[in-house]
Amino acid sequence: MTSGLKVAIVGATGVVGNAFLRVLEQRRFPIRQLFLLASDRSHGQSLSFAEHEYSVTSVASFDWDEHKIDIAFFSAGNDISRRYAPIAREAGCIVIDNSSAFRYDADIPLIVPEVNGDDLSPKKGMIIANPNCSTLQMSLVLAPIYRAAGIKRVIVATYQAVSGAGQGLLDTLRESHSSLSSIHANVIPQIDVLEDNGYSREEMKMLWESRKILRIPDLLLSATAVRVPVENGHSQAVVIETSIPLSESEAYQCLESQRGLTVLKEGWVTPKEVSGQDNVVVSRVRQDLAFGETGLSCWIVGDNLLKGAALNAVQIAERLLDAVNFSFR
Ligand code: A2P
Numbered sequence: 018m019t020s021g022l023k024v025a026i027v028g029a030t031g032v033v034g035n036a037f038l039r040v041l042e043q044r045r046f047p048i049r050q051l052f053l054l055a056s057d058r059s060h061g062q063s064l065s066f067a068e069h070e071y072s073v074t075s076v077a078s079f080d081w082d083e084h085k086i087d088i089a090f091f092s093a094g095n096d097i098s099r100r101y102a103p104i105a106r107e108a109g110c111i112v113i114d115n116s117s118a119f120r121y122d123a124d125i126p127l128i129v130p131e132v133n134g135d136d137l138s139p140k141k142g143m144i145i146a147n148p149n150c151s152t153l154q155m156s157l158v159l160a161p162i163y164r165a166a167g168i169k170r171v172i173v174a175t176y177q178a179v180s181g182a183g184q185g186l187l188d189t190l191r192e193s194h195s196s197l198s199s200i201h202a203n204v205i206p207q208i209d210v211l212e213d214n215g216y217s218r219e220e221m222k223m224l225w226e227s228r229k230i231l232r233i234p235d236l237l238l239s240a241t242a243v244r245v246p247v248e249n250g251h252s253q254a255v256v257i258e259t260s261i262p263l264s265e266s267e268a269y270q271c272l273e274s275q276r277g278l279t280v281l282k283e284g285w286v287t288p289k290e291v292s293g294q295d296n297v298v299v300s301r302v303r304q305d306l307a308f309g310e311t312g313l314s315c316w317i318v319g320d321n322l323l324k325g326a327a328l329n330a331v332q333i334a335e336r337l338l339d340a341v342n343f344s345f346r
Contacts, residue, residue: 020047020049021046021047021048021049022046022047022048022049022087022088023048023049023050023052023084023085023086023087023088024041024046024048024050024051024052024086024087024088024089024090025051025052025053025054025079025084025086025088025089025090025105025110026038026051026052026053026054026089026090026092027054027055027076027089027090027091027092027093027097027098027101028054028055028091028092028093028094028097028115029053029054029055029059029064029073030053030055030056030059030062030064030073031055031092031093031183031184032180032183032184032187032322033092033115033322033326033327034053034055034092034093036322036323036326036327036328037090037092037327037330037331038064038065038066039327040323040327040328040331041066041331042066042067044331044335046331046334046335047338051066051071052074052079052084052086053066053071053072053073053074054073054074054075054076054079054093055073055074055075055076055093056075056076056077056093057075057077059073059075060073060074060075061073076093076097076101079101081101081104081105081107081108081110082108085108085109085110086105086108086110087110087111088110088111088112088113088334088337089102089105089110089111089112089113090113090115090327090330090331090334091112091113091114091115091116092115092116092326092327092330093116094116095116095117095118097116098114098116098118098119099118102114102118102119102144103144106142106143106144107142108142109141109142110142111139111141111142111143111145111334111337112143112144112145113145113147113330113333113334114144114145114146114147115147115326115327115330117146117149117222119144119146120146120148120149120222120225120226120229121225121229122146125144125145125146126145126146127145127146127148127226127229127230128145128146128147128148128230128329128333128336129148129153129156129157129160129230129277129329130277130329130332130333130335130336131157131160131275131276131277131278132156132157132160132230132231133230133231133232134333134336137333137336137337137340138340139337139340139341145333147326147329147330147333148226148230148329149219149222149223149226150177150181150251150321150325150326151173151175151177151219151223151240151242151251151253151321151325152222152223152226152227152230153230153324153325153329154251154253154297154317154318154319154321154324154325155171155173155223155227155253155255155317156227156230156231157275157277157278157297157299157317157324158255158257158272158275158278158297158299158315158317159171159227159231159257160231160275161271161272161274161275161278162257162259162263162268162271162272162313163231163233164271165259165263165267165268165271166259166260166261166262166263166267166311167259167260167261168231168233168236168257168258168259168260169237169258169259169260169311170237170238170239170257170258171227171236171237171238171239171255171256171257171258172238172239172240172255172256173223173238173239173240173241173253173254173255173256174240174241174242174243174253174254175219175223175240175241175242175243175251175252175253176204176243176245176247176251176252176253176254176288177208177219177242177243177244177245177251177252177321178245178247178248178249178250178251178288178321179200179244179245179246179247179248179249180248180249180321180322181244181251181321181322181325182208182244186200187248190246190248191248200244200246201246202246203246204243204244204245204246205243205244206241206242206243207242207244208220208242208243208244209222209242216240217242219240219242220239220240220241220242221240223238223240223242224236224238224239224240247288247289248292249288249292249320249321249322250287250288250289250291250292250318250319250320250321251288251318251319251320251321251325252287252288252316252317252318253316253317253318254314254315254316255314255315255316255317256305256307256308256312256313256314257305257312257313257314257315258305258308258311258312259311259312259313260311261311262310262311263310263311263313264304264310265302265303265304265313268302268313269282269302272299272302277295277296277297277324278296278297278298278299279294279296279297279298279299280298280299280300280302281298281299281300282300282302284300285300285301285316286298286300286316286318287318288318290318291318291319291320292320293320293323294319294320294323295320295323295324295328296319296324297317297318297319297324298317298318298319299315299316299317300315300316300318301314301315301316302314302315303315
């Protein structure tokens with residue numbers, strides 16, 4: 018690796034960190050030097066990437082000024098992002114942050130490259146937010162529908178995999194399906210903290226982030242976010258009320274034009290089938306019985322670690338590389 022970028026992954030030992038390593042390797046991201054960062058607990062641990070072993074360093078002792086990192090992917094939670102992303106940015110690094118710490122700041126772009134990649138204007142020393150997993154996947158369906166017929170309202174119920182909650186819960190599910198765990202053979206209708214209005218933060222993220230990504234500030238959206246005992250792959254049942262009538266065949270036509278989205282006209286797809294796939298899949302598109310000719314119902318499934326986390330973040334980085342003649346330091 019003699020040419021390319023200096024890249025850091027913060028949270029490299031986690032589930033999403035692991036997905037970053039796989040995605041960067043598969044997509045042959047141009048890396049000259051790779052730094053894997055995590056907590057003190059993991060300091061010295063070895064992780065492999067592209068047939069090389071890398072030693073994990075504690076982010077607390079990492080010197081951003083000294084290492085002059087070009088791009089850092091953060092996925093170690095809000096607190097770590099709040100604490101270290103601004104330091105990295107000050108040192109001239111482009112931070113692509115998978116936490117929700119900066120998503121609602123007006124000056125921080127929140128990007129799904131196939132939907133609002135135009136909102137990116139790259140510069141040295143900036144933070145770009147990677148959206149919430151379910152919101153990101155849903156936006157690939159909402160964007161083309163919005164362009165074709167406008168959107169008044171969205172009602173969505175999610176069925177979110179355990180991998181989205183990190184290695185701890187994933188281990189719990191795997192450990193002989195520990196019957197003591199509340200996620201075993203069960204579903205949990207709360208993800209993240211409950212807000213004063215009775216919605217969970219995860220549900221509010223779907224509203225706040227959809228408005229920002231789709232640039233529909235008055236979008237009405239009501240979500241119910243549910244954790245299910247699926248290892249990987251998020252699903253959602255979405256009902257969309259459009260501004261003008263949109264037939265099923267017109268809906269298929271506009272959905273098929275959306276990059277990053279696979280449209281299944283016959284049958285349906287499950288999270289197991291979509292796990293490991295880059296594209297989000299929409300199936301069971303049908304005229305909604307409650308809203309009539311201005312209503313569509315559909316079933317959306319996507320790999321939450323890929324187009325839901327690591328893949329989208331790496332695609333943001335690739336878009337930046339395309340947009341500017343990135344000057345290596
Ligand atoms: P570590 O493995 O050292 O705890 P997951 O979402 O799968 O639980 O992963 C969380 C990621 O965030 C891990 O890489 C974890 O590192 C990292 N992390 C958690 N707490 C800290 C911290 N205080 N400082 C740095 N990294 C942290």
